[in-house]
């Protein structure tokens with residue numbers, strides 16, 4: 347009996363309510379098409395590590411320099427995680443303690459800026475992230491957040507506009523990276539723009555880290571003062587964050603993570619990061635990321651053939667944005683589409699599109715990503731089928747009976763690609 351199965355048995359008898367919720371979530375994940383671009387299925391080994399005894403250990407500090415005794419074994423796993431992540435991304439140094447991508451960003455901003463300093467990042471409604479200077483977030487409250495948008499016609503990053511903005515605003519930090527951008531980001535140009543105006547480039551590669559790891563998206567590492575990421579999106583590890591930088595910059599980042607903004611590190615998560623990083627160093631991981639890109643292209647192509655308008659008319663990464671204003675009379679909102687698709691067992695999120703006219707709670711688009719369904723083994727022919735179900739679900743305009751029928755078909759296909767089958 348493995349540790350995890352015995353723990354599961356304990357949970358079932360000790361707390362049947364939580365156990366039942368977990369079982370229901372298991373069935374939901376098993377039976378549905380997970381198309382949220384930021385989600386993925388961590389491996390069984392990663393989950394086993396997350397559920398391990400390492401959760402009990404306090405280890406404030408860093409390997410070899412802890413504030414608590416008994417850290418010799420957690421030191422081993424943290425050192426492994428650091429070594430492996432540096433190998434993946436060809437970085438000199440890393441901090442693997444951030445509890446999340448947001449914490450990683452907070453630490454590097456505080457390492458480079460004082461409160462009130464200016465930060466230039468991508469507009470949230472154009473595909474940026476809350477932590478890139480939004481007024482709703484610490485990044486826009488603690489710092490002066492100025493945002494760049496997409497080119498009004500091409501809906502791609504407009505590097506001339508970004509250069510002009512950086513020259514005018516003279517920020518301390520320029521942030522590159524996005525949560526909903528279907529194209530390659532030119533980190534080389536972003537680095538030049540930052541340096542010309544004596545700003546630091548921070549790259550937040552949260553969404554595309556897996557593609558970068560596999561060499562399928564240009565790396566930001568040589569261009570950025572700090573590169574941050576989540577570990578749970580395309581990188582397919584446990585939920586958490588990382589910071590990558592030069593040897594010279596790591597000290598500042600380390601002291602901002604702890605004692606700056608966090609307390610004790612989550613050693614079970616850091617160990618799970620180490621496991622995921624080893625997975626990311628295998629040829630199978632590279633094949634997986636190639637399939638992610640290929641699947642995204644297939645899905646995008648089929649959706650366009652079915653008449654959908656995609657922002658930038660396609661994708662070069664793991665995600666795409668459907669612009670619903672071009673569907674029918676334009677009355678279908680992102681929220682409608684999300685609700686209807688949910689009823690057919692297809693999980694997406696409503697998303698703002700460039701020049702959005704509706705509120706962020708309604709929106710005119712949906713964001714679709716393929717990392718999770720690619721992990722469960724679906725390939726190009728399944729993508730065609732998925733596109734048809736998306737089309738049919740939206741065509742129903744919310745007809746419950748028709749959505750139920752699609753749901754049955756979706757479930758049937760999902761059962762051919764079981765999660766955690768071994």
Ligand SMILES: *Cc1c(COP(=O)(O)O)cnc(C)c1O
Pocket residue numbers: 384445446447448449474475477523524525550551552553576586587
């Ligand atoms: C997801 C994401 C984050 C935040 O990650 P959390 O772990 O949810 O805090 C930061 N930046 C970008 C670009 C993201 O997509």
